[in-house]
Amino acid sequence: MQQPTKVPHYTKYHPRWFRPRVSVYWWLGQWQYLRFILRELSSVFVALTVIMTLLELRAVVQGPVAYARFQHQLAKPGVILISLISLFFVLFHTITWFNLTPRAMAVKVAGKRIPEWLVAAPNYLIWIVVSGAISLLILRG
Amino acid sequence: MLRSNEAPLWALFSTGGVVAAFLIPVHLVLFGLVFPLGWLRPPTYEHLLGILRNPLAKIYLVTLCSLPLFHWAHRFRYTLYDGLKVKHLNELIFAFCYGGAAIGTVLAVYLVWRIS
Numbered sequence: 001m002q003q004p005t006k007v008p009h010y011t012k013y014h015p016r017w018f019r020p021r022v023s024v025y026w027w028l029g030q031w032q033y034l035r036f037i038l039r040e041l042s043s044v045f046v047a048l049t050v051i052m053t054l055l056e057l058r059a060v061v062q063g064p065v066a067y068a069r070f071q072h073q074l075a076k077p078g079v080i081l082i083s084l085i086s087l088f089f090v091l092f093h094t095i096t097w098f099n100l101t102p103r104a105m106a107v108k109v110a111g112k113r114i115p116e117w118l119v120a121a122p123n124y125l126i127w128i129v130v131s132g133a134i135s136l137l138i139l140r141g
Numbered sequence: 142m143l144r145s146n147e148a149p150l151w152a153l154f155s156t157g158g159v160v161a162a163f164l165i166p167v168h169l170v171l172f173g174l175v176f177p178l179g180w181l182r183p184p185t186y187e188h189l190l191g192i193l194r195n196p197l198a199k200i201y202l203v204t205l206c207s208l209p210l211f212h213w214a215h216r217f218r219y220t221l222y223d224g225l226k227v228k229h230l231n232e233l234i235f236a237f238c239y240g241g242a243a244i245g246t247v248l249a250v251y252l253v254w255r256i257s
Contacts, residue, residue: 024226037224043216046161046209049169050245054206056172057252060193064186075177083173090166097162123162131167137192138171138184 038089039096045089048082098123150215150239157212164205190256199253206249207242214238 027033052074059070073079101123102116176183184192192198218238222228 022226024224027224037220040216040220040224043161043213043220046165047213047217047241047245049165049173050206050209050213052173053168053202054245054248054252057193057202057249060186060189061252061255067186067189071176071183074172075179080174080177083169083177086173087166087169090161090169093158094162094166097158127163127166130163134164134167135171138189139181140184140188 039092042089042093042096045086046093048086049090052083094127098127150211153208153211154215155212157208157210157215160204161209161212165209168205193253193256199256202253203246203249207246210242210245211239214242 027037056070059066074083098120099116102119105119107114107119171181172183175181193202215238218234221230221234227234
């Protein structure tokens with residue numbers, strides 16, 4: 001048998017990936033995509049509320065005059081508007097978070113999966129009770 | 142083997158999401174709308190100070206500030222990656238998001254520690 005005298009020349013071949021270019025504005029294409037991004041952005045308003053709480057805490061640390069001044073600043077129309085927008089997004093976070101519970105936990109009773117609303121409902125109940133308790137504690141003074 | 146730090150970050154995101162869902166709305170409604178709009182009288186300084194002197198209230202406040210910030214950090218990080226397609230700025234975004242959450246936590250601990 002004749003041995004090959006030269007190693008054949010191979011060219012490396014790699015198929016090109018099929019990766020269609022996605023626009024930066026892809027989330028404006030469909031309502032579901034936009035809702036997804038809005039839900040993700042709700043975290044920004046959660047962070048804003050935390051910053052407001054930290055500022056309130058700082059005012060309390062600084063004394064009664066700073067506390068009164070901070071209360072006055074919170075009543076400015078621009079701040080009220082930010083609070084209103086924040087409330088919309090914070091509630092959006094709460095509702096979507098609670099409604100995700102049945103997707104994350106498949107609760108079964110006697111081998112049968114119980115309805116989604118029955119898994120989500122206790123969250124709402126606890127939310128109302130906890131919010132009421134915190135309000136009472138703060139408003140008592 | 143290279144260990145990923147995604148699991149603890151995801152756990153912080155998840156716990157922060159729960160804390161934010163249950164506790165953030167009532168604080169925003171009271172301090173952001175109800176008191177500023179004059180619907181109800183805000184608590185007096187002495188009353189608020191009295192609540193905040195309780196060690197349990199201090200732990201509550203640090204939790205209220207810290208965990209939702211880590212929730213924000215994780216969600217905002219991925220919103221920037223997916224929404225704005227800026228994954229190449231990974232290190233910068235990572236430092237901004239989790240660094241911000243860590244600073245917020247340190248600030249909360251410092252402020253409740255100052256209340257005596």
